[in-house]
Amino acid sequence: MDAKRITLFVGHYGSGKTNIAVNYALRLAEAGRRVALADLDIVNPYFRSKDSLDDLTAAGVRLIASPYAGSNLDLPALPQEMYAVTDDKTLSAILDVGGDDRGALALGRLTPAILEENDFECLAVINRYRPLTGTPEETVGVLREIEGAGGVPITGLVNNSNLGRETTPDDVLSSVAYAEEVSRLTGLPVRMTTVEWGVYPLLSGKIPDLFPLDLQKKIE
Protein backbone atom coordinates (compact mmCIF):
# COMPACT_ATOMS: atom_id res chain seq x y z
CA MET A 1 0.00 0.00 0.00
CA ASP A 2 1.24 3.40 -0.93
CA ALA A 3 0.75 5.55 2.15
CA LYS A 4 2.34 8.60 3.71
CA ARG A 5 3.96 8.13 7.10
CA ILE A 6 1.04 9.81 8.88
CA THR A 7 -2.56 9.45 7.77
CA LEU A 8 -5.17 11.58 9.49
CA PHE A 9 -8.90 10.93 9.30
CA VAL A 10 -11.00 14.00 9.94
CA GLY A 11 -14.61 14.80 9.12
CA HIS A 12 -18.11 15.61 10.25
CA TYR A 13 -19.47 14.04 13.43
CA GLY A 14 -20.74 10.54 12.64
CA SER A 15 -19.21 10.43 9.16
CA GLY A 16 -17.47 7.11 9.88
CA LYS A 17 -13.91 8.19 10.72
CA THR A 18 -13.26 5.68 13.47
CA ASN A 19 -14.49 2.70 11.50
CA ILE A 20 -12.39 3.69 8.51
CA ALA A 21 -9.31 4.45 10.63
CA VAL A 22 -9.50 1.00 12.24
CA ASN A 23 -9.93 -0.75 8.89
CA TYR A 24 -7.15 1.30 7.35
CA ALA A 25 -4.79 0.51 10.21
CA LEU A 26 -5.50 -3.20 9.89
CA ARG A 27 -4.90 -3.04 6.13
CA LEU A 28 -1.56 -1.25 6.57
CA ALA A 29 -0.50 -3.82 9.16
CA GLU A 30 -1.41 -6.62 6.75
CA ALA A 31 0.87 -4.98 4.22
CA GLY A 32 3.71 -5.38 6.67
CA ARG A 33 3.94 -1.90 8.12
CA ARG A 34 4.62 -1.11 11.76
CA VAL A 35 1.37 0.64 12.53
CA ALA A 36 0.13 2.77 15.40
CA LEU A 37 -3.44 4.04 15.59
CA ALA A 38 -3.92 7.10 17.76
CA ASP A 39 -7.39 7.85 19.10
CA LEU A 40 -7.57 11.63 19.44
CA ASP A 41 -11.35 11.79 19.82
CA ILE A 42 -12.29 14.28 22.52
CA VAL A 43 -15.92 14.59 21.41
CA ASN A 44 -17.60 11.20 21.58
CA PRO A 45 -17.32 8.94 24.66
CA TYR A 46 -18.92 6.03 22.76
CA PHE A 47 -17.91 4.26 19.51
CA ARG A 48 -14.14 4.47 19.93
CA SER A 49 -11.23 2.66 18.25
CA LYS A 50 -10.73 0.92 21.59
CA ASP A 51 -13.89 -1.09 20.82
CA SER A 52 -11.70 -2.86 18.24
CA LEU A 53 -8.75 -3.38 20.59
CA ASP A 54 -8.75 -7.17 20.18
CA ASP A 55 -8.64 -7.02 16.37
CA LEU A 56 -5.97 -4.33 16.42
CA THR A 57 -3.80 -6.17 18.92
CA ALA A 58 -4.10 -9.43 17.00
CA ALA A 59 -2.95 -7.65 13.84
CA GLY A 60 -0.01 -6.09 15.65
CA VAL A 61 -1.38 -2.56 15.55
CA ARG A 62 -0.42 -0.45 18.52
CA LEU A 63 -3.42 1.47 19.84
CA ILE A 64 -2.59 4.81 21.39
CA ALA A 65 -5.63 5.79 23.39
CA SER A 66 -6.42 7.64 26.58
CA PRO A 67 -6.86 5.27 29.52
CA TYR A 68 -10.31 6.84 29.83
CA ALA A 69 -11.35 5.92 26.27
CA GLY A 70 -14.25 3.49 26.40
CA SER A 71 -14.29 3.62 30.22
CA ASN A 72 -17.61 5.52 30.45
CA LEU A 73 -15.70 8.28 32.18
CA ASP A 74 -16.83 11.15 30.01
CA LEU A 75 -13.48 12.97 29.91
CA PRO A 76 -12.15 14.68 26.78
CA ALA A 77 -8.64 13.46 27.54
CA LEU A 78 -5.81 12.85 25.08
CA PRO A 79 -3.35 9.97 25.48
CA GLN A 80 0.09 11.00 26.77
CA GLU A 81 1.69 8.60 24.29
CA MET A 82 0.29 10.55 21.36
CA TYR A 83 3.63 12.27 20.77
CA ALA A 84 4.99 8.93 19.56
CA VAL A 85 3.09 9.67 16.38
CA THR A 86 5.39 12.53 15.49
CA ASP A 87 8.51 11.49 17.46
CA ASP A 88 8.89 7.92 16.20
CA LYS A 89 9.46 8.28 12.47
CA THR A 90 9.63 4.50 12.00
CA LEU A 91 5.92 4.21 12.67
CA SER A 92 3.15 4.29 10.14
CA ALA A 93 0.73 6.41 12.11
CA ILE A 94 -3.03 6.64 11.73
CA LEU A 95 -4.80 9.47 13.53
CA ASP A 96 -8.47 9.03 14.38
CA VAL A 97 -9.57 12.61 14.98
CA GLY A 98 -12.86 13.60 16.66
CA GLY A 99 -15.79 14.96 14.71
CA ASP A 100 -16.22 18.46 13.30
CA ASP A 101 -14.09 21.49 14.15
CA ARG A 102 -14.51 20.75 17.86
CA GLY A 103 -12.86 17.37 17.39
CA ALA A 104 -10.12 18.73 15.13
CA LEU A 105 -9.06 21.13 17.88
CA ALA A 106 -7.29 18.19 19.53
CA LEU A 107 -4.79 18.15 16.67
CA GLY A 108 -3.39 21.50 17.73
CA ARG A 109 -0.39 20.22 19.69
CA LEU A 110 0.66 17.82 16.93
CA THR A 111 0.06 20.11 13.98
CA PRO A 112 3.43 21.94 13.97
CA ALA A 113 5.39 18.66 13.98
CA ILE A 114 3.13 17.11 11.34
CA LEU A 115 3.55 20.12 9.06
CA GLU A 116 7.30 20.31 9.65
CA GLU A 117 7.88 16.65 8.78
CA ASN A 118 5.51 17.06 5.84
CA ASP A 119 4.95 13.35 5.18
CA PHE A 120 1.21 13.17 5.84
CA GLU A 121 -2.10 12.63 4.17
CA CYS A 122 -5.10 14.30 5.80
CA LEU A 123 -8.23 12.56 4.58
CA ALA A 124 -11.66 14.06 5.09
CA VAL A 125 -14.44 11.50 5.43
CA ILE A 126 -17.67 12.62 3.79
CA ASN A 127 -21.15 11.09 3.72
CA ARG A 128 -23.87 12.69 1.64
CA TYR A 129 -26.54 10.87 3.68
CA ARG A 130 -25.64 12.76 6.85
CA PRO A 131 -28.12 15.65 7.14
CA LEU A 132 -25.60 18.43 7.79
CA THR A 133 -23.36 17.36 4.89
CA GLY A 134 -26.17 16.58 2.46
CA THR A 135 -24.95 18.95 -0.25
CA PRO A 136 -21.44 19.49 -1.60
CA GLU A 137 -21.58 23.13 -0.48
CA GLU A 138 -22.50 22.24 3.12
CA THR A 139 -19.79 19.59 3.11
CA VAL A 140 -17.16 22.04 1.99
CA GLY A 141 -18.25 24.40 4.77
CA VAL A 142 -17.73 21.69 7.39
CA LEU A 143 -14.31 20.79 5.94
CA ARG A 144 -13.19 24.42 6.05
CA GLU A 145 -14.18 24.64 9.73
CA ILE A 146 -12.19 21.48 10.45
CA GLU A 147 -9.10 22.81 8.72
CA GLY A 148 -9.44 26.08 10.60
CA ALA A 149 -9.60 24.34 13.96
CA GLY A 150 -6.99 21.62 13.41
CA GLY A 151 -4.49 23.55 11.31
CA VAL A 152 -3.65 20.58 9.09
CA PRO A 153 -4.68 21.11 5.47
CA ILE A 154 -6.95 18.43 4.06
CA THR A 155 -5.24 16.62 1.20
CA GLY A 156 -7.87 14.17 0.03
CA LEU A 157 -11.43 12.90 0.36
CA VAL A 158 -12.88 9.58 1.47
CA ASN A 159 -16.38 9.10 0.12
CA ASN A 160 -18.09 7.08 2.86
CA SER A 161 -21.65 7.82 1.78
CA ASN A 162 -23.84 5.19 3.41
CA LEU A 163 -27.14 4.56 5.16
CA GLY A 164 -25.78 2.11 7.70
CA ARG A 165 -26.97 -1.45 7.32
CA GLU A 166 -29.59 -0.43 4.77
CA THR A 167 -26.98 0.81 2.27
CA THR A 168 -27.64 -0.45 -1.26
CA PRO A 169 -25.20 -0.41 -4.19
CA ASP A 170 -27.37 2.32 -5.73
CA ASP A 171 -26.95 4.49 -2.63
CA VAL A 172 -23.19 4.30 -3.13
CA LEU A 173 -23.32 4.76 -6.90
CA SER A 174 -25.51 7.83 -6.60
CA SER A 175 -23.02 9.39 -4.16
CA VAL A 176 -20.19 9.41 -6.69
CA ALA A 177 -21.36 12.63 -8.34
CA TYR A 178 -21.64 14.26 -4.89
CA ALA A 179 -18.07 13.30 -4.01
CA GLU A 180 -16.85 14.52 -7.39
CA GLU A 181 -18.57 17.85 -6.85
CA VAL A 182 -16.91 18.23 -3.43
CA SER A 183 -13.66 17.38 -5.18
CA ARG A 184 -14.29 20.02 -7.86
CA LEU A 185 -15.17 22.70 -5.31
CA THR A 186 -12.10 22.01 -3.17
CA GLY A 187 -9.56 20.81 -5.70
CA LEU A 188 -9.02 17.74 -3.50
CA PRO A 189 -8.83 14.25 -5.02
CA VAL A 190 -11.26 11.50 -3.97
CA ARG A 191 -8.72 9.03 -2.58
CA MET A 192 -11.19 6.24 -1.99
CA THR A 193 -14.84 5.27 -1.81
CA THR A 194 -15.57 3.02 1.13
CA VAL A 195 -18.16 0.26 1.12
CA GLU A 196 -19.05 -2.58 3.42
CA TRP A 197 -17.70 -5.98 2.32
CA GLY A 198 -21.21 -7.26 1.58
CA VAL A 199 -21.77 -4.60 -1.06
CA TYR A 200 -18.20 -4.61 -2.37
CA PRO A 201 -18.56 -7.42 -4.99
CA LEU A 202 -21.57 -5.63 -6.50
CA LEU A 203 -19.63 -2.42 -6.99
CA SER A 204 -16.15 -3.69 -7.73
CA GLY A 205 -14.98 -2.23 -11.04
CA LYS A 206 -17.80 0.31 -11.17
CA ILE A 207 -16.21 2.88 -8.86
CA PRO A 208 -12.48 3.70 -8.81
CA ASP A 209 -10.45 3.20 -5.62
CA LEU A 210 -13.10 1.17 -3.86
CA PHE A 211 -12.06 0.33 -0.30
CA PRO A 212 -13.98 -2.49 1.41
CA LEU A 213 -14.68 -2.18 5.13
CA ASP A 214 -15.59 -4.43 8.00
CA LEU A 215 -18.16 -2.78 10.24
CA GLN A 216 -16.71 -2.57 13.71
CA LYS A 217 -18.71 -3.64 16.70
CA LYS A 218 -21.80 -1.54 17.27
CA ILE A 219 -24.94 -1.87 19.32
CA GLU A 220 -27.72 -3.53 17.33
Add this chain to the structure above:
Amino acid sequence: MEKKVLMKGNEAIAEAAIRAGCRHYFGYPITPQTEIAAYMAKRMPKIGGTFLQAESEIAAINMVYGVSSAGLRVMTSSSSPGVSLKSEGLSYLAGADLPALVVNVQRGGPGLGGIQPSQSDYFQATRGAGHGDFRMIVLAPASVQEMAELTVSAFDLADKYRMTAMLLADGTMGQMMEPVALDDLKINPMPEKPWATTGTKMERKRNIINSLSLVPEELEQFNFARYEKYAEIERTEARAEEYRMEDAEISVAAFGIASRVSRNAVDAAREMGIKAGMIRPITLWPFPKETFKKSLSTVKQYVSVELNMGQMIEDVRLATECRRPVTLCNRAGGMIPTPEQVLEAIQKAANGGDNE
Protein backbone atom coordinates in the same frame (compact mmCIF):
# COMPACT_ATOMS: atom_id res chain seq x y z
CA MET B 1 -37.43 6.53 -4.17
CA GLU B 2 -37.95 8.08 -0.75
CA LYS B 3 -35.06 10.20 0.38
CA LYS B 4 -33.38 8.99 3.54
CA VAL B 5 -30.60 10.35 5.68
CA LEU B 6 -28.41 8.61 8.25
CA MET B 7 -28.94 10.13 11.68
CA LYS B 8 -28.30 9.59 15.32
CA GLY B 9 -31.46 9.43 17.40
CA ASN B 10 -30.49 12.67 19.11
CA GLU B 11 -30.01 14.45 15.79
CA ALA B 12 -33.37 13.15 14.56
CA ILE B 13 -35.09 14.73 17.55
CA ALA B 14 -33.43 18.08 16.86
CA GLU B 15 -34.16 18.09 13.13
CA ALA B 16 -37.76 16.98 13.65
CA ALA B 17 -38.29 19.72 16.22
CA ILE B 18 -37.05 22.31 13.75
CA ARG B 19 -39.36 20.94 11.07
CA ALA B 20 -42.24 21.09 13.55
CA GLY B 21 -41.65 24.81 13.83
CA CYS B 22 -39.57 24.92 17.00
CA ARG B 23 -37.24 27.92 16.80
CA HIS B 24 -36.24 28.12 20.44
CA TYR B 25 -34.01 25.62 22.19
CA PHE B 26 -32.53 25.99 25.65
CA GLY B 27 -30.32 23.37 27.19
CA TYR B 28 -27.27 22.38 29.10
CA PRO B 29 -24.91 19.66 27.89
CA ILE B 30 -25.04 16.18 29.38
CA THR B 31 -24.16 12.81 27.90
CA PRO B 32 -25.85 10.95 26.21
CA GLN B 33 -28.04 13.70 24.70
CA THR B 34 -25.50 16.40 23.87
CA GLU B 35 -25.93 15.88 20.11
CA ILE B 36 -29.35 17.53 20.40
CA ALA B 37 -27.77 20.72 21.69
CA ALA B 38 -24.85 20.47 19.26
CA TYR B 39 -27.23 20.06 16.31
CA MET B 40 -29.36 22.98 17.46
CA ALA B 41 -26.25 25.12 17.91
CA LYS B 42 -25.34 24.50 14.29
CA ARG B 43 -28.81 24.83 12.76
CA MET B 44 -30.70 27.47 14.75
CA PRO B 45 -28.52 30.47 13.82
CA LYS B 46 -28.92 29.58 10.14
CA ILE B 47 -32.73 29.63 10.27
CA GLY B 48 -33.26 32.64 12.49
CA GLY B 49 -33.87 30.58 15.61
CA THR B 50 -32.46 30.75 19.09
CA PHE B 51 -30.00 28.27 20.53
CA LEU B 52 -28.96 29.11 24.03
CA GLN B 53 -26.72 27.09 26.31
CA ALA B 54 -28.06 28.17 29.67
CA GLU B 55 -26.02 28.31 32.86
CA SER B 56 -27.93 25.32 34.20
CA GLU B 57 -30.81 22.94 33.53
CA ILE B 58 -32.97 24.99 35.88
CA ALA B 59 -32.32 28.14 33.90
CA ALA B 60 -33.06 26.33 30.65
CA ILE B 61 -36.47 25.03 31.75
CA ASN B 62 -37.45 28.50 32.96
CA MET B 63 -36.48 29.95 29.59
CA VAL B 64 -38.80 27.35 28.09
CA TYR B 65 -41.53 28.70 30.38
CA GLY B 66 -40.93 32.19 29.06
CA VAL B 67 -41.03 31.35 25.37
CA SER B 68 -44.03 29.07 25.80
CA SER B 69 -45.87 31.91 27.53
CA ALA B 70 -45.35 33.94 24.38
CA GLY B 71 -47.11 31.22 22.39
CA LEU B 72 -44.13 29.78 20.52
CA ARG B 73 -42.97 26.21 20.09
CA VAL B 74 -40.04 25.59 22.43
CA MET B 75 -38.07 22.71 23.85
CA THR B 76 -35.31 21.62 26.15
CA SER B 77 -33.50 18.33 26.46
CA SER B 78 -31.37 16.60 29.02
CA SER B 79 -30.51 13.26 30.51
CA SER B 80 -31.65 11.80 33.81
CA PRO B 81 -29.75 13.91 36.40
CA GLY B 82 -30.48 17.03 34.38
CA VAL B 83 -34.18 16.23 34.21
CA SER B 84 -34.26 15.95 37.99
CA LEU B 85 -32.96 19.50 38.10
CA LYS B 86 -35.75 20.60 35.78
CA SER B 87 -38.47 19.18 38.00
CA GLU B 88 -39.39 22.51 39.59
CA GLY B 89 -39.82 24.05 36.15
CA LEU B 90 -41.92 21.11 34.96
CA SER B 91 -44.30 21.67 37.84
CA TYR B 92 -44.53 25.39 37.08
CA LEU B 93 -45.25 24.64 33.40
CA ALA B 94 -48.07 22.37 34.54
CA GLY B 95 -49.39 24.97 37.00
CA ALA B 96 -49.43 27.59 34.25
CA ASP B 97 -50.88 25.19 31.65
CA LEU B 98 -48.03 25.78 29.21
CA PRO B 99 -47.13 23.52 26.28
CA ALA B 100 -43.51 22.43 25.87
CA LEU B 101 -41.38 19.55 24.68
CA VAL B 102 -38.94 18.13 27.19
CA VAL B 103 -36.64 15.33 26.06
CA ASN B 104 -35.05 12.87 28.46
CA VAL B 105 -32.39 10.61 26.94
CA GLN B 106 -32.02 8.43 30.00
CA ARG B 107 -28.83 7.12 31.55
CA GLY B 108 -28.24 4.80 34.48
CA GLY B 109 -28.90 6.14 37.95
CA PRO B 110 -29.73 7.11 40.62
CA GLY B 111 -27.48 10.06 41.36
CA LEU B 112 -24.88 10.88 38.78
CA GLY B 113 -25.01 7.21 37.76
CA GLY B 114 -23.30 6.40 34.48
CA ILE B 115 -23.56 7.24 30.81
CA GLN B 116 -24.98 3.96 29.52
CA PRO B 117 -28.66 3.56 28.59
CA SER B 118 -31.43 3.13 31.11
CA GLN B 119 -35.19 3.31 31.54
CA SER B 120 -35.10 4.03 35.22
CA ASP B 121 -36.84 7.41 34.95
CA TYR B 122 -40.18 5.76 34.10
CA PHE B 123 -41.65 6.61 37.50
CA GLN B 124 -40.31 10.15 37.28
CA ALA B 125 -41.81 10.68 33.83
CA THR B 126 -45.19 9.05 34.42
CA ARG B 127 -45.74 10.00 38.05
CA GLY B 128 -43.34 12.28 39.84
CA ALA B 129 -41.87 14.83 37.47
CA GLY B 130 -42.35 17.55 40.07
CA HIS B 131 -44.50 18.62 43.02
CA GLY B 132 -48.24 18.92 42.86
CA ASP B 133 -50.99 17.10 41.00
CA PHE B 134 -50.07 16.95 37.36
CA ARG B 135 -49.32 14.74 34.43
CA MET B 136 -47.13 14.92 31.36
CA ILE B 137 -47.80 13.17 28.09
CA VAL B 138 -44.92 10.70 27.80
CA LEU B 139 -43.88 9.27 24.43
CA ALA B 140 -41.43 6.37 24.06
CA PRO B 141 -39.74 5.99 20.67
CA ALA B 142 -38.21 2.67 19.60
CA SER B 143 -36.34 3.67 16.43
CA VAL B 144 -34.56 6.71 15.09
CA GLN B 145 -37.49 7.23 12.70
CA GLU B 146 -39.81 7.27 15.70
CA MET B 147 -37.53 9.69 17.52
CA ALA B 148 -38.38 12.10 14.70
CA GLU B 149 -42.07 11.20 14.38
CA LEU B 150 -42.83 11.33 18.09
CA THR B 151 -41.03 14.64 18.43
CA VAL B 152 -43.53 16.10 15.98
CA SER B 153 -46.43 14.37 17.79
CA ALA B 154 -45.17 15.72 21.10
CA PHE B 155 -45.41 19.32 19.89
CA ASP B 156 -48.91 18.71 18.50
CA LEU B 157 -50.13 17.08 21.71
CA ALA B 158 -48.49 19.67 23.94
CA ASP B 159 -50.19 22.50 22.05
CA LYS B 160 -53.53 20.70 21.85
CA TYR B 161 -53.71 20.12 25.59
CA ARG B 162 -51.56 23.01 26.84
CA MET B 163 -49.20 20.80 28.78
CA THR B 164 -45.69 19.35 28.70
CA ALA B 165 -45.05 16.41 26.45
CA MET B 166 -41.95 14.40 27.30
CA LEU B 167 -40.02 12.27 24.87
CA LEU B 168 -38.58 9.49 27.00
CA ALA B 169 -35.68 7.86 25.18
CA ASP B 170 -32.48 6.26 26.40
CA GLY B 171 -28.77 6.46 25.67
CA THR B 172 -28.87 3.76 23.03
CA MET B 173 -31.75 5.36 21.15
CA GLY B 174 -29.96 8.70 21.31
CA GLN B 175 -26.62 7.41 20.07
CA MET B 176 -27.61 4.79 17.50
CA MET B 177 -27.58 5.66 13.83
CA GLU B 178 -30.35 4.59 11.46
CA PRO B 179 -31.75 5.81 8.16
CA VAL B 180 -34.60 8.28 8.59
CA ALA B 181 -37.17 9.50 6.07
CA LEU B 182 -37.64 13.06 7.28
CA ASP B 183 -39.86 14.01 4.37
CA ASP B 184 -42.45 11.54 5.66
CA LEU B 185 -43.02 13.61 8.79
CA LYS B 186 -46.53 14.99 8.93
CA ILE B 187 -46.24 18.57 10.08
CA ASN B 188 -49.47 20.17 11.28
CA PRO B 189 -49.82 23.92 11.60
CA MET B 190 -49.54 25.19 15.15
CA PRO B 191 -52.97 25.92 16.63
CA GLU B 192 -54.03 29.43 17.58
CA LYS B 193 -52.96 30.38 21.10
CA PRO B 194 -55.32 33.15 22.21
CA TRP B 195 -54.06 32.74 25.77
CA ALA B 196 -50.46 33.68 24.93
CA THR B 197 -48.82 36.88 26.16
CA THR B 198 -48.21 38.44 22.78
CA GLY B 199 -49.14 42.03 23.62
CA THR B 200 -52.70 43.34 23.81
CA LYS B 201 -52.18 46.20 21.33
CA MET B 202 -54.85 47.75 23.60
CA GLU B 203 -57.39 45.63 21.72
CA ARG B 204 -58.05 42.85 24.22
CA LYS B 205 -57.88 42.05 27.88
CA ARG B 206 -54.39 41.18 29.00
CA ASN B 207 -53.38 37.55 29.29
CA ILE B 208 -51.70 36.38 32.45
CA ILE B 209 -49.49 33.29 32.67
CA ASN B 210 -49.07 32.27 36.26
CA SER B 211 -48.97 29.26 38.54
CA LEU B 212 -49.57 31.11 41.80
CA SER B 213 -53.11 30.75 43.11
CA LEU B 214 -53.72 31.78 46.70
CA VAL B 215 -57.47 31.17 46.91
CA PRO B 216 -57.88 27.48 47.68
CA GLU B 217 -61.38 27.27 46.20
CA GLU B 218 -60.03 28.57 42.90
CA LEU B 219 -56.90 26.44 42.98
CA GLU B 220 -59.08 23.38 43.52
CA GLN B 221 -61.12 24.29 40.45
CA PHE B 222 -57.94 24.60 38.37
CA ASN B 223 -56.94 21.13 39.49
CA PHE B 224 -60.38 19.72 38.71
CA ALA B 225 -60.31 21.24 35.23
CA ARG B 226 -56.82 19.89 34.59
CA TYR B 227 -57.86 16.40 35.60
CA GLU B 228 -60.88 16.51 33.31
CA LYS B 229 -58.42 17.24 30.52
CA TYR B 230 -56.22 14.34 31.68
CA ALA B 231 -59.24 12.03 31.66
CA GLU B 232 -59.97 12.99 28.05
CA ILE B 233 -56.33 12.31 27.13
CA GLU B 234 -56.51 8.89 28.77
CA ARG B 235 -59.62 8.13 26.71
CA THR B 236 -58.27 9.31 23.38
CA GLU B 237 -54.49 9.49 23.16
CA ALA B 238 -53.16 6.14 24.40
CA ARG B 239 -51.03 4.40 21.79
CA ALA B 240 -49.40 0.99 21.60
CA GLU B 241 -48.02 -1.37 19.03
CA GLU B 242 -49.21 -4.96 19.17
CA TYR B 243 -46.73 -7.46 17.78
CA ARG B 244 -47.87 -11.04 17.08
CA MET B 245 -50.60 -10.63 19.70
CA GLU B 246 -53.51 -12.27 17.77
CA ASP B 247 -53.31 -15.53 19.72
CA ALA B 248 -50.52 -14.70 22.17
CA GLU B 249 -50.55 -16.61 25.45
CA ILE B 250 -47.35 -15.04 26.72
CA SER B 251 -47.11 -11.32 26.21
CA VAL B 252 -44.00 -9.26 26.63
CA ALA B 253 -44.54 -5.67 27.69
CA ALA B 254 -41.65 -3.47 26.62
CA PHE B 255 -41.00 0.04 25.36
CA GLY B 256 -38.10 1.78 23.64
CA ILE B 257 -34.85 -0.13 23.36
CA ALA B 258 -36.25 -3.01 25.47
CA SER B 259 -38.89 -3.62 22.78
CA ARG B 260 -36.22 -4.06 20.10
CA VAL B 261 -34.51 -6.77 22.10
CA SER B 262 -37.85 -8.33 22.96
CA ARG B 263 -39.03 -8.46 19.36
CA ASN B 264 -36.19 -10.86 18.53
CA ALA B 265 -37.03 -12.93 21.59
CA VAL B 266 -40.72 -13.13 20.62
CA ASP B 267 -39.75 -14.33 17.13
CA ALA B 268 -37.42 -16.94 18.61
CA ALA B 269 -40.15 -18.10 21.01
CA ARG B 270 -42.63 -18.42 18.14
CA GLU B 271 -40.13 -20.58 16.28
CA MET B 272 -40.04 -22.84 19.31
CA GLY B 273 -43.82 -23.13 19.19
CA ILE B 274 -44.56 -20.76 22.06
CA LYS B 275 -47.46 -18.39 21.35
CA ALA B 276 -45.60 -15.25 22.28
CA GLY B 277 -46.35 -11.64 21.45
CA MET B 278 -45.50 -8.16 22.58
CA ILE B 279 -47.37 -5.05 23.57
CA ARG B 280 -45.17 -2.02 23.08
CA PRO B 281 -46.55 1.07 24.75
CA ILE B 282 -45.80 4.13 22.60
CA THR B 283 -47.44 6.44 25.12
CA LEU B 284 -46.31 5.66 28.67
CA TRP B 285 -48.77 8.23 29.94
CA PRO B 286 -51.51 7.77 29.06
CA PHE B 287 -50.70 4.09 29.51
CA PRO B 288 -52.43 1.92 26.87
CA LYS B 289 -54.68 0.18 29.38
CA GLU B 290 -57.29 -0.88 26.84
CA THR B 291 -54.71 -2.73 24.76
CA PHE B 292 -53.69 -4.71 27.82
CA LYS B 293 -57.30 -5.33 28.87
CA LYS B 294 -58.12 -6.64 25.42
CA SER B 295 -55.12 -8.98 25.55
CA LEU B 296 -56.53 -10.71 28.63
CA SER B 297 -58.73 -12.79 26.29
CA THR B 298 -55.71 -14.86 25.22
CA VAL B 299 -52.75 -13.99 27.45
CA LYS B 300 -51.98 -16.23 30.40
CA GLN B 301 -48.88 -14.46 31.65
CA TYR B 302 -47.03 -11.20 31.02
CA VAL B 303 -43.30 -10.52 31.06
CA SER B 304 -42.33 -6.90 31.61
CA VAL B 305 -38.92 -6.25 30.04
CA GLU B 306 -37.27 -3.12 31.40
CA LEU B 307 -33.90 -1.42 31.84
CA ASN B 308 -34.61 -0.69 35.50
CA MET B 309 -35.58 -2.52 38.68
CA GLY B 310 -39.22 -2.90 37.60
CA GLN B 311 -41.24 0.27 37.11
CA MET B 312 -43.60 -0.15 34.15
CA ILE B 313 -44.51 -3.55 35.61
CA GLU B 314 -46.77 -1.69 38.05
CA ASP B 315 -48.76 -0.19 35.18
CA VAL B 316 -49.02 -3.59 33.51
CA ARG B 317 -50.46 -5.01 36.74
CA LEU B 318 -52.86 -2.08 37.11
CA ALA B 319 -53.98 -2.27 33.48
CA THR B 320 -54.63 -6.01 33.76
CA GLU B 321 -56.12 -5.57 37.25
CA CYS B 322 -53.72 -8.23 38.54
CA ARG B 323 -55.76 -10.91 36.80
CA ARG B 324 -52.64 -12.58 35.37
CA PRO B 325 -49.14 -13.08 36.71
CA VAL B 326 -46.62 -10.51 35.55
CA THR B 327 -42.94 -11.30 35.81
CA LEU B 328 -39.98 -9.00 35.42
CA CYS B 329 -37.09 -9.48 33.04
CA ASN B 330 -34.62 -6.69 33.58
CA ARG B 331 -31.13 -5.25 33.69
CA ALA B 332 -30.17 -2.06 35.46
CA GLY B 333 -27.36 0.44 35.81
CA GLY B 334 -26.83 0.91 32.09
CA MET B 335 -27.06 -2.74 31.02
CA ILE B 336 -29.44 -4.03 28.34
CA PRO B 337 -31.19 -7.42 28.53
CA THR B 338 -30.14 -9.78 25.75
CA PRO B 339 -32.67 -11.50 23.47
CA GLU B 340 -31.57 -14.78 25.08
CA GLN B 341 -32.43 -13.46 28.54
CA VAL B 342 -35.87 -12.35 27.35
CA LEU B 343 -36.43 -15.66 25.56
CA GLU B 344 -35.62 -17.50 28.77
CA ALA B 345 -38.15 -15.39 30.65
CA ILE B 346 -40.77 -16.13 27.98
CA GLN B 347 -40.02 -19.86 28.19
CA LYS B 348 -40.31 -19.78 31.96
CA ALA B 349 -43.65 -18.01 31.70
CA ALA B 350 -44.84 -20.52 29.10
CA ASN B 351 -44.03 -23.34 31.51
CA GLY B 352 -46.21 -21.65 34.09
CA GLY B 353 -43.28 -20.92 36.38
CA ASP B 354 -42.59 -17.83 38.41
CA ASN B 355 -46.19 -17.10 39.36
CA GLU B 356 -45.45 -14.04 41.39
